[in-house]
Amino acid sequence: MALSTGELLIHNPFILEEKDLAELKALGKVVGILVPNAFHGDETAWLSEKFPEAKVFVPRAIEAKARKKYRVNGSFENDWPADWRKDVECLPLEGMRLLHESVFFHKASRTLVVTDFVFNMKPEDFSKNFERTLMAWNRVGTGFGTSWLCDKVFTRDDAARKRSVEKILAWDFDRVVMNHGHVVENGGKAMMTASLST
Known part of the structure; x- marks a missing residue:
């Protein structure tokens, strides 16, 4: 950044x-x-x-x-x-154990930068059926969103996590870059809103 x-x-x-x-x-x-x-x-x-x-x-x-x-x-x-x-806002995510992730907002490019909080992977990204099955089980092989591990294992305080999500969605981002999967060049905030509201 x-x-x-x-x-x-x-x-x-x-x-x-x-x-x-x-x-x-x-x-x-x-x-x-x-x-x-x-x-x-x-x-x-x-x-x-x-x-x-x-x-x-x-x-x-x-x-x-x-x-x-x-x-x-x-x-x-x-x-x-x-x-x-x-230039860059930093937000440590609340309510999550083990992962201890911080996310970042790069203002000039209107980019949200995350690591493991959300994924954007598709079945064709995996060459083996076992990989596709494992990733689908973890809810990370079928498109944009949070993983099962993130939601069910790492999250320990739903209210605290919700506060962090509200702060993320208050940022004026359009692009989302994550460690795992395809960069979302446009419409990232709408995708984040839909994913984190379910």
Whole structure:
């Protein structure tokens, strides 16, 4: 995500090929690395070494554990920089255990960025029948929406989660980028509203 300064925030750390790393560096200075939830931080150590000046932010619930594995500058809940907030809003999702996900709203592009809170995958995205069956059971292989795990296992406080959903839907986004599935280029807010209202 690009800040108005031209600096960059990297969402969901990952290992890059050297040519991709060079292209990323050419786009602008990386000032932030965002570990979006408890399940997507395994490659943070590698990426943070490539960008030693970037600040690394994690969910507060995993901060102590994360510090044993890689450099951490703070949590989304306590330390989200005010100068980033004018470009990117950060919302830690309430009412959900284990996942501890934060979602982000990039204002200039009107983009909502999520990791595991919603998926947008189709049966043809899976090459094996077993994969299609498993994903369909988890409600992530048939289109846009939240997973069964997200709704039934991770969610422990429906009222708190609803408050987070209301905050998300108050943002003026149109595009939705998620970790799993196809980017929604247009109409994302309507899709989120329909999905999260059921």
